[in-house]
Amino acid sequence: MRYCIRCILPDTRPGLTIDDEGVCSACRGHEDKEFHIDWPARKRAFEALVADAKDRSSGYDCIVPVSGGKDSWYQIIKAQEYGLNVLAVTWRTPARTEIGQQNLDNMISRLGVDHIDYTINPDVERRFMKTAFEKVGATGLPMHMALFVIPIRFALKLRIPLIIWGENAQLEYGGGKDERLATDLDREWLAKHGCLQSTNAADWVGEEDLTEADLAAYSLGDTGEAAAEFKLESVFLGSFFKWNSFENARIASEHGFESNAGHLKTGTWEFADIDCRFISLHHFLKWYKFGITRSFDNLSVQIRMGMTTREEAIEIIRQKGWEAPHDDIKAFCAFQGLPEEWFWQVCESFRNPAIWHRESDIWKIRGFLIEDWAWLNSQPTCASPS
Template identity: 70%
Template sequence: MKYCRQCILPDTRPGVSIASDGICSACHGHEDKENKIDWAARAEAFQVIIDDAMARSDGYDCIVPVSGGKDSWYQVIKAREFGLNVLAITWKTPARTEIGQKNLDDMVANLGVDHLDYTINPDVERRFMKAAYEGVGATGLPMHMALFAIPIRLAVQMRIPLILWGENPQLEYGGNEIERLATKLDADWLAKHGCLQSTSWRDWVGKEGLSEQELAAYRVPENPGFDVRSVFLGAFFKWNSYENTRIAEEHGFSYQAGDRKTGTWEFADIDCDFISLHHVTKWQKFGITRAFDNLSVQIRYGQITRAEAIETVRRLGTQIPEEDVQKFCAFQGLPESWFWEVAEKFRNTKIWKRIDGVWQIPGFLIEDWNWGQ
């Protein structure tokens, strides 16, 4: 594993590469945000998109996919600032938290938007999550497939000309130069990214007995017949998770200080009891935890030093969300041993080695790491 000399991300993380200067693509993306992108020109380009959407709309001007989290609050606030008539759409997690429901309710009331809460048959969700976890080690794949497909399909069916997504992940978390400067979420982006493991709904037909009909909610229209523009808001306005949280809080977004399951951000991953599981197998697959992502962003924002980030990772350890693992296994009707047996299947032996009978990562970022934790 090679680590960025500026943040703490390794080259094992998907999308991250280390350049000849020793700096990762995510840090170079941050440099693009600060020095390369003409944000005034991007704002003007966004206004052209808004004008086109309003000219073509017949009711709702745009869809904003929302979870109720800080970023989706920011997206709706920004859309309302531009005078857009917003339809907010949510894929409803089968494990929504109390604070997640509260934030959705407050968003609708405080920001004045219409809202659709899209619930998929929980048994279909359960079987799809099991198939995805056992097949590719990603409990969150069905979630991502649904939250991308549902807004796109409804935009086509309801003839809503624009979808406003959040950040461009390749700009924020690592991608090549072309991907970092992209402004739209299109079919090519979905095929390559979107946490879909380069799969489509068709690849899951027959797994755990899933039928084509049961997977309807996960399908993106292939021949839409109506042109929907689908863009990253973070490609037109500089994205900052801390600033987004501040703005969202001013309008009523809330979170519980000190209530953190994984990582270092108390204001993130609070809407669903299963979202933390999406980060668990990063340890087996890539040799990182959620904290590596959060702390690397904080380094780029100038909030902490690299040395402080390393010390924080040492202090936090692997941050296993035991309670969420228990809830997920109960949802599946399976023992916790099943969860960890599946996780073990995805241990990346290119980086993990058995040393004195214990799995370890030679050359790990922290020399005195407790491998027994």
């Protein structure tokens, strides 16, 4: 594995590249944010989108997809600053946390927005998550498919001309230069970057006896022509305003958002990934596939922002270990009605042979960032490791 010389991300992370100088595309994206993007011009472009949306709307001006997290609050606050009449739309996770529900309720009441909380048949979600986990090692695939598709379908059905998403992940986490400058979340972006393994709902028909009708909530169907005809704009707010997760959390907190202080499970941000018990599993599989944990992403952002050094970040990674979210794994297995042995066996099937090898019956990553890593603490077994 080859690691960026500035942050701690390796070249195994999807979409990330490391150039001849040893600097990753995420760090180059941060350079663009700080020195090369004309943010005043981007702001004017957003103002033009807002004016167009107001001219074309007949009720709601925009949809903001929300979970209740700090970015959701920020997106609505920013939309309201520009006088947009917001409809907030949520894909309801089958594992919503208590603090997630509290933040969502407070967001609706304190920011004052109309809201749709869209619940998919839990049995359909259970079966879809099971097959996505077993087939491609991605418990979060159904989640991402639903949360991207549902707002688009509502926008077309209700004739709402604008959807405002959050961060531009290709700018924040390592896309190519052309991708970093993109503003639109469209079908091409979904296919390449939407955590969908280049699949759509139709590809999953028949798996776990799922039918086309079962998967209706996950399907864009033939909405492409309708979106083009209606001129639906679907944009990243982070492509128009410099994205800062810590600043977003601060702004959201001023309006009533609460973080998960004292209950951090994975990563280093107490204000992130707190709405759903299963999101931690999405990040956990990265250990087997790419040799990284959630903290690699969080700490790399902190390095770029000058909040910590690379050396300090490496020490934090050493101390945190492999970050297996045991309680969430138990909850997921209970949701599936399957033993934990099943979960660990599926994880093992996605161990990446390009980076992992065995030494004395212990799995290790070749060229890992930390030489004295406690590999014995990261062994999956048929029960939760000690």
